[in-house]
Amino acid sequence: MNHAEVAAASFDFQRARKALLGWFQTNGRRFPWRDDPTPYRVWISEIMLQQTTTQTVLGYFERFLARFPTVETLAAASEEETLKYWEGLGYYRRARSLRAAAIEIVDRFDSQFPSKYADVLSLPGVGRYAAGAILSFGFDKRFPILEANTTRLHARLIGLLEETTTASAQRLLWKFAEDWLPQESTRRAPGVYRRINGALTDLGRLVCAPVEPRCDDCPLAKQCASNRLGLQEKVPVLKKKAEPIRRVDVALLVFRADLERATAVDEIDGKTPRAPSDVLLIRRPQNSLWAGLWDFPRFEVVDARFADAQDFSADASLAERLQFFLEEEVGAPPRDYRVGKTITTVRHSVTRYRVALRVCQLVGSATNLAPREERTLFDSLEQPEPSGVRGDLETRLRSESFAARQAAESRWVPLASLPDFPLSSPGRRVADWLAKNASKKFF
Ligand code: SF4
Helix, strand or coil: CCHHHHHHHCCCHHHHHHHHHHHHHHHCCCCHHHHCCCHHHHHHHHHHHCCCCHHHHHHHHHHHHHHCCCHHHHHHCCHHHHHHHHCCCCCCHHHHHHHHHHHHHHHHCCCCCCCCHHHHHCCCCCCHHHHHHHHHHHHCCCCCCCCHHHHHHHHHHHCCCCECCCHHHHHHHHHHHHHCCCCCCCCCCCCHHHHHHHHHHHHHHHCCCCCCCCHHHCCCHHHCHHHHHCCCCCCCECCCCCCCEEEEEEEEECEHHHHHHHHHHCEECCCCCCCCCCEEEEECCCCCCCCCCEECCEEECCCHHHCCCCECCCCHHHHHHHHHHHHHHHCCCCCEEEEEEEEEEEEEEECCEEEEEEEEEEEEECCCCCCCCCCHHHHHCECCCCCCCCHHHHHHHHHHHHHHHHHHCEEEECHHHHHHCCECHHHHHHHHHHHHHCCCCCC
């Protein structure tokens, strides 16, 4: 046995539990999902808390629960509406999994939240940690949990000088987490599993912090191997983080008014002030980041010469992809489209990527415009029925453009409707910027 295994095996859990629960009684955090810990509420909170801070989740939890108070209401909701209530929390796969799991609970478990480990684990989006959390917090069953806070706390308590993600470290840490929970056969107070797991999480979060843990205030200081050996700064041993990768993307503002006017004046030149109008949004494809949410058309800048550019009108690679997107996927008329000047930049991170999202205007010469195709773009996107007589040509254009509409999933959206659209998080920031600046003559 190595040093950490010895420390885990000889740990005095009975004494530690007493100290821990005493500390929890006066220092434990209050949350809506703790005050009324039904399995449904615990489940929603646990999925929301994955990759998201408690502070952020607090702003979403009650609103989500007010709209979807039961598993049946969530199962009956559309994916789009579920995503709308999730918008801003990120990692949208979680919202889709929640809805899929709600449908399964209604179908497979007669709308009753399952209480068997294998059943809970079989639900979409539920892994080992979430299953343990739902069963211990929601049902007060004897299941351990191991997340960032408890991993750090346990690793320090036993002085684990090994990367916490290795298979052997994980085995040891899960076993240690389980040993904290008294056997069901022993007499125990109701709610003890719920309280021990909650207390361990809070102690890890509030006292055994990643840097400068407050050992002087810690109820477990006397039993802690790291405190005894002065290993607090060395434990936990974390996997070395990969270097961030810089990336530049362009989000394109395509205004309907611009294109309509271009058909009359030949050019979208980026100089003539134009009134804001409907803007083009696309739906993010399945299996992509922010799948199912709406966004502004977005392109990566791959030509390194334009990595620091503010004007992309000379970027031929970008122009080619833009051309393809507008003509082939959206059904726009043939024209020399280009990405123009940067109006504003939105910076955000996705995993290792640090993205500078340049919000740009569309530039396009209409010299090649063909009258018959001129209206294809407008007809290919969802919009109110046009007035006036267009006759057979109108019918033909609508029919021809149907395939394009299906492929691109594009839509003209009035600026005033953007707040109601489920947008990707960077898309929302662009929309907010537009709302603040729509009255300015920036395009
Ligand atoms: S004594 Fe310090 S290092 Fe050990 S568990 Fe408590 S806060 Fe963490």
